[in-house]
Amino acid sequence: MVQVTQASSPDRTDETKDASPKNKANTQRCRDNLKSFLENTTKDLSQGTKEDGSSTPLDKIYTELYIRRGGSGEVNSEHEVVNLECKRSSSEEKKIQVNDILQPLSNEENPPQRVLTKGIAGIGKSVAVQKFTHDWATGEANQTTDFIFPFTFRDLNLIKDKDWSLVTLICHYFEEVKDLEKSDYSESSVLFIFDGLDESQLPLDFNNNEMCRDVTKTITLDILLTNLISGQLLHKASVWITSRPAAATKIPPKFFHRVTEVRGFNDEQKEEYFQKKVSDKEMAQKICDHLQSKTQRSLYIMCHIPVFCWISATALQSILTETEEAELPKTVTEMYTHFLIIQTKLKEYQEGETDKDVIMKLGKLAFEQLQKGNILFYENEFKSCGIDLKQAAVNSGVCTQIIRKESGLHKQEIYSFIHLSVQEFLAALYVLETFLDSGENLLSSQTSVKVPSKKGERPIFLLHQNAVDMALFSNNGQWDLFLRFLLGLSQDKNQELLQKRVGFKGRRPQSNQETINFIHEKIKKLSNSDKSINLFHCLNELGDQSLVEQVQKYQSSGDFGKLLPEHWSALAFQLLVSNEDLDFFDLKKYERSDEVLERLLPVLNASKRASLSYCDLTDRCCENISSVLSSKSSGLEELDLSGNSLLTDSGVKLLSDGLKSPNCKLQRLHLRWCGITAAGCRSLASAHSDSSDLKELNLSLNFLEDQGVELLSYWMRKPQCRLEILSLSGCMLSTASCRSLTFAFSDSSDLRELNLSGNNLEYQGVELLSDWLRKPHCRLEILRLSFCTERCCESLASALESNPSHLRELTLHRSDPGESGLKLLSDLQENKRYKLQTLRVSKGFIRT
Numbered sequence: 001m002v003q004v005t006q007a008s009s010p011d012r013t014d015e016t017k018d019a020s021p022k023n024k025a026n027t028q029r030c031r032d033n034l035k036s037f038l039e040n041t042t043k044d045l046s047q048g049t050k051e052d053g054s055s056t057p058l059d060k061i062y063t064e065l066y067i068r069r070g071g072s073g074e075v076n077s078e079h080e081v082v083n084l085e086c087k088r089s090s091s092e093e094k095k096i097q098v099n100d101i102l103q104p105l106s107n108e109e110n111p112p113q114r115v116l117t118k119g120i121a122g123i124g125k126s127v128a129v130q131k132f133t134h135d136w137a138t139g140e141a142n143q144t145t146d147f148i149f150p151f152t153f154r155d156l157n158l159i160k161d162k163d164w165s166l167v168t169l170i171c172h173y174f175e176e177v178k179d180l181e182k183s184d185y186s187e188s189s190v191l192f193i194f195d196g197l198d199e200s201q202l203p204l205d206f207n208n209n210e211m212c213r214d215v216t217k218t219i220t221l222d223i224l225l226t227n228l229i230s231g232q233l234l235h236k237a238s239v240w241i242t243s244r245p246a247a248a249t250k251i252p253p254k255f256f257h258r259v260t261e262v263r264g265f266n267d268e269q270k271e272e273y274f275q276k277k278v279s280d281k282e283m284a285q286k287i288c289d290h291l292q293s294k295t296q297r298s299l300y301i302m303c304h305i306p307v308f309c310w311i312s313a314t315a316l317q318s319i320l321t322e323t324e325e326a327e328l329p330k331t332v333t334e335m336y337t338h339f340l341i342i343q344t345k346l347k348e349y350q351e352g353e354t355d356k357d358v359i360m361k362l363g364k365l366a367f368e369q370l371q372k373g374n375i376l377f378y379e380n381e382f383k384s385c386g387i388d389l390k391q392a393a394v395n396s397g398v399c400t401q402i403i404r405k406e407s408g409l410h411k412q413e414i415y416s417f418i419h420l421s422v423q424e425f426l427a428a429l430y431v432l433e434t435f436l437d438s439g440e441n442l443l444s445s446q447t448s449v450k451v452p453s454k455k456g457e458r459p460i461f462l463l464h465q466n467a468v469d470m471a472l473f474s475n476n477g478q479w480d481l482f483l484r485f486l487l488g489l490s491q492d493k494n495q496e497l498l499q500k501r502v503g504f505k506g507r508r509p510q511s512n513q514e515t516i517n518f519i520h521e522k523i524k525k526l527s528n529s530d531k532s533i534n535l536f537h538c539l540n541e542l543g544d545q546s547l548v549e550q551v552q553k554y555q556s557s558g559d560f561g562k563l564l565p566e567h568w569s570a571l572a573f574q575l576l577v578s579n580e581d582l583d584f585f586d587l588k589k590y591e592r593s594d595e596v597l598e599r600l601l602p603v604l605n606a607s608k609r610a611s612l613s614y615c616d617l618t619d620r621c622c623e624n625i626s627s628v629l630s631s632k633s634s635g636l637e638e639l640d641l642s643g644n645s646l647l648t649d650s651g652v653k654l655l656s657d658g659l660k661s662p663n664c665k666l667q668r669l670h671l672r673w674c675g676i677t678a679a680g681c682r683s684l685a686s687a688h689s690d691s692s693d694l695k696e697l698n699l700s701l702n703f704l705e706d707q708g709v710e711l712l713s714y715w716m717r718k719p720q721c722r723l724e725i726l727s728l729s730g731c732m733l734s735t736a737s738c739r740s741l742t743f744a745f746s747d748s749s750d751l752r753e754l755n756l757s758g759n760n761l762e763y764q765g766v767e768l769l770s771d772w773l774r775k776p777h778c779r780l781e782i783l784r785l786s787f788c789t790e791r792c793c794e795s796l797a798s799a800l801e802s803n804p805s806h807l808r809e810l811t812l813h814r815s816d817p818g819e820s821g822l823k824l825l826s827d828l829q830e831n832k833r834y835k836l837q838t839l840r841v842s843k844g845f846i847r848t
Contacts (some may be wrong), residue, residue: 027184031146033176038148039137042130058134096260098128099141102191102238112257114229114239118248119262121375122307122419125242126152128262129195145238146188149174153200154376154414156221160202164224166215166233185215190237192228197243197250199376204250206230230255245632264304273306277313287316290328297577298537299335307419315339331541332481333488336425341501343401356503358398361387363430366423367442370482375423377415389415402426421481428485429498435463436507443467460490464515468522468538472531480534487515488541516544523547524566529601536573548574560591568599575603585610594621601627605634613670614643619651629658629666637665642672642698652680656687659694668696672727681708685715695722700729700755706736713744724750729784730758738765742772753782757813761785766792770799778803781835784811793821797828804834811840 045058096105104111119125133150135141142148149170164172167185171178202222212219212227215234227233229241229251241251242262253259265273271288278284291300291312302308315338319328329335344355365385369377382389389399404416417423431442443466464487471483488494490512498504519535519542526532539545547570554563555571563571571590575582585607587597592615597604604610605628612621625641628634641647652671658664671680681704688694692715702708709728715721728737738761745751761769766788772778773796788796793812800807810825817825822841828834 023181023184026179026181027146027188030177030180030184034147034174035137035139037174037176038133038150042134042137045127045130058130098132099135101128101132101258101260102142102240111238113236114231114256115241115258115260116248116251116253116256117240117242117260117262118245119242119264120305121244122305122421123262123264124306125262126195127306129193129240129242133193142191144189145191147177148191148193150193150195153194153196153198153202156194156225157199157201157414160221163218163220165218166224166228168218169221169224182216185234186236190234192237192239194225194229194239194241197241198247200247200250204229206252206255264306265309266304267300270300270303270309273309274313277310278317283317283320286320287313290316296330297579298540299329299332301577302332308421311335311339311419311422315342318342331488332421332537333425333485333491333494333541336422336485337489337494337497340402340425340429341497344398344502354503355398358387359426359502360430360433361385362398362402363426363433366417367427367430370423370427370478373478375416375420379413379415382415424482425485428482429489431467432463432486432489433504435460437505441466443470460510460512461514461518464490464512465518468515468519468535471534472522472526472528477530477534480531484534484538484541487512487538490515491541491543512542516542520547520566523569524564526569527598529569529572529599532569532599533573533576533602536570563591565595565599568596572600572602576606582606583608587612587615592616594618597621598624604628604636605631608635609638610636611640612644613640613672616646617641617644618646619648619654622647622651622654623657626655626658629655629664630661632663634663635665638668639666640670641674642670643674645673645675647671647674647676649675649677649680649683652676653683656683659684659687659692660690662691665693667693668725669694670696670698671702672698673701676702676704676708678704678708678711680704681711685711688715688721689718691720692722695750696725697723698725698727699731700727700758702731704728704731704733706734706740709733709737710740713740716741716744716749717747719748722750725753726751727753727755728759729755733759733761735762735765735768737761738768742768745772745778746775748777749779751780754780755782755784757784757786757811760787763789763791763795767795770795773799773807774802776803779806781806782809783807784813786813786815788812788815788817788821790816790818790821793817793825797821797824800828800834800836804828806835808835809838810836811838812842813840815842817841 043058101117102111102115117125117128129150132142133148136143136145136148151173155173159172167180167182202225204222204226206226206229209223209226210219211232212223213232213235224233228237229239243250270291274284274287275281278287290296291303299312303312312335315335316328319338329338340359344359362385365377365382365387368385369375369381379389387399402418402422404418405413417426434440434442441463443463467479467483467486471477471479474480489498490510492509495504495507499506516539519539523532523535526535536548539547547566551563551567551570551574554560554567568590582603585600585604587600588611590596590600594617597612597615597617598621601624604625612625625639628636644651651674659666659669674680676699680702681699684697699708708731716723716726731737733756737756737759741754756769766785769783769785773780773783785792792815796810825836825839825841829836829839
């Protein structure tokens with residue numbers, strides 16, 4: 001933790017110095033009082049709402065979350081839950097314990113002063129803050145920090161129109177420290193936590209707000225926060241901010257010293273959570289077994305989100321308690337339907353209002369606010385939907401069970417559903433029931449459209465059609481989960497549950513086959529692979545697995561030649577929800593074409609290594625691959641596109657758009673024999689000019705010529721270049737390329753392996769390389785050359801004699817070293833003073 005200290009001012013009076021022991025005692029008293037207050041307010045974890053009595057001691061239920069270092073602050077426009085389902089990397093990620101989030105790592109000298117922690121809704125950001133604060137308050141961790149002041153943006157919204165000084169703001173929330181002196185803030189180690197940046201209603205105008213350095217100066221809340229976060233105000237204090245990914249750019253990334261991401265539970269932690277949450281160990285194991293089965297794989301993936309774990313535990317525990325023989329939910333919609341029923345009290349009240357009526361009113365609120373993109377509501381928005389919150393709290397349990405209320409220290413209260421997915425579920429229920437009750441299609445482009453009856457029934461397919469189109473036309477996937485819930489709630493099984501347990505009207509069973517056929521057609525024509533994955537989840541909700549079953553039949557026989565486009569999309573879905581290790585993706589295992597790769601992009605996105613070599617790919621595929629590299633959820637580190645000679649410079653240019661994305665994690669790129677010229681090198685150099693994780697680049701057997709290497713060298717000479725392996729074999733290079741390379745590596749370099757075989761570099765080129773090998777900073781370990789003469793070998797031997805500590809492998813292909821040159825190199829290999837272990841010359845081989 002950052003230690004905030006300040007030297008004594010020379011003009012401090014003796015009176016102040018004499019009072020220092022008293023001041024220290026006062027500071028300690030304030031610290032103890034603050035710790036006592038925070039310990040009391042953080043000791044319990046409320047997983048549902050405060051009103052439903054579901055609070056559990058934090059230490060009893062807390063399961064460590066994965067907090068991953070790294071990431072960018074850019075906007076992520078994908079739907080958070082759907083995006084989660086498309087990420088499948090089994091590899092371990094660098095983890096930071098929550099109490100170490102502001103501590104220096106092993107390779108860092110100083111701790112980060114300002115940290116951003118991102119994570120999707122319900123993933124555990126606020127719980128991490130609560131755990132961190134609780135452990136400090138109880139003396140378990142971070143005791144070098146004197147004061148922690150945790151705020152929520154949700155609460156700050158309520159006072160955003162008033163002016164504050166930093167001191168008055170702190171004392172307003174934490175009266176325990178009201179006796180601190182102004183100097184105490186600068187002479188103590190202080191941490192400010194601001195939770196929930198995504199909920200902030202402040203402009204946070206970092207560009208135009210005035211500067212403030214005085215902790216007692218009264219200014220607007222927005223100016224106060226921008227100065228505190230940017231380090232102008234109380235510049236030695238630490239700041240920790242949490243946010244959903246989409247809101248991360250509200251604060252310029254330059255102000256953060258560390259960006260982390262809460263990743264929720266891994267598989268082991270999911271099981272640990274259920275074992276802690278469900279006291280009956282046998283029942284806890286049944287729940288784990290049910291969620292881990294192949295047919296419920298999508299439910300298990302969603303349990304990555306702690307809130308969904310709680311919803312699942314609540315629903316499944318209740319069902320198993322009623323009867324062990326009960327059929328357990330198999331889809332997300334079934335799970336949420338049972339969860340809603342559990343929260344419902346089935347009786348009418350004096351006012352004649354049932355829980356069903358309240359659910360519909362809540363559904364109206366959920367749908368209307370979902371249309372506006374709102375997740376936070378105020379009392380007047382409830383009133384506009386006919387809900388009197390005070391009356392509802394007395395007469396119905398539904399509002400108090402699924403609506404979370406936050407009031408902080410103020411009279412104005414803010415409300416939200418316990419999770420965005422609950423809002424989407426209720427919105428879908430409201431839209432469906434409105435349609436079934438009155439024929440009103442709330443999704444139609446026209447207002448209050450009455451759908452004509454068909455043989456006494458309303459054609460629900462028209463509603464489904466509108467919902468599918470709305471989800472497909474949405475750029476950010478905001479209607480994807482809503483669509484899934486709407487289709488799932490249309491199932492007779494869920495309709496019967498709502499009729500029996502909540503009091504919805506009984507209806508004749510309806511066929512969803514027309515909707516299924518419509519979705520099949522959409523999948524067949526759909527080019528957006530992520531959208532098609534959500535449509536397969538929708539088919540699961542409708543009980544249709546026909547496409548997946550057809551694929552499984554072809555897969556078992558190994559006959560992929562008969563697969564249609566929609567089958568390839570089905571295969572992608574099947575692989576994502578399976579237990580299969582997707583770390584390595586080999587397109588040759590399936591079928592070699594741009595069209596098939598386009599359908600399997602979600603699998604590529606879930607992989608760490610991908611072999612797309614010799615697959616007859618053209619530049620058409622590169623735009624799709626670029627989208628994967630740019631995706632926040634992609635973990636692709638190695639990509640092999642070798643042997644696709646039709647890729648050409650146009651393909652590399654498209655690929656470069658993904659390579660320059662801050663989300664790109666690629667470390668190894670193979671573009672051997674891809675028809676690339678100097679123009680392609682210009683695109684690659686531009687893509688990596690600012691920053692790059694690339695460690696290996698293979699451009700062998702392309703038409704680069706000297707101009708291409710010169711363009712690459714502009715990137716390679718930059719300090720952010722981390723290239724360790726470079727292969728330029730057979731690229732029509734000459735002496736000029738050696739001049740470009742040695743100039744690029746003249747000052748410093750991470751390069752360990754260089755392959756220039758198949759190029760006639762001539763003696764002048766080898767001499768330039770030899771001069772570079774002589775330099776003390778050169779750390780090259782493997783070198784491959786061709787067409788070396790006796791004079792070339794003498795130059796190389798001389799270079800290795802002067803800098804003997806690095807080169808361990810030298811290959812001279814199709815060379816004529818002569819007796820003198822061969823002896824010089826062989827002697828180096830024999831001498832233990834030198835590192836040279838392997839020497840390959842022409843067609844011969846000398847001992848390793």
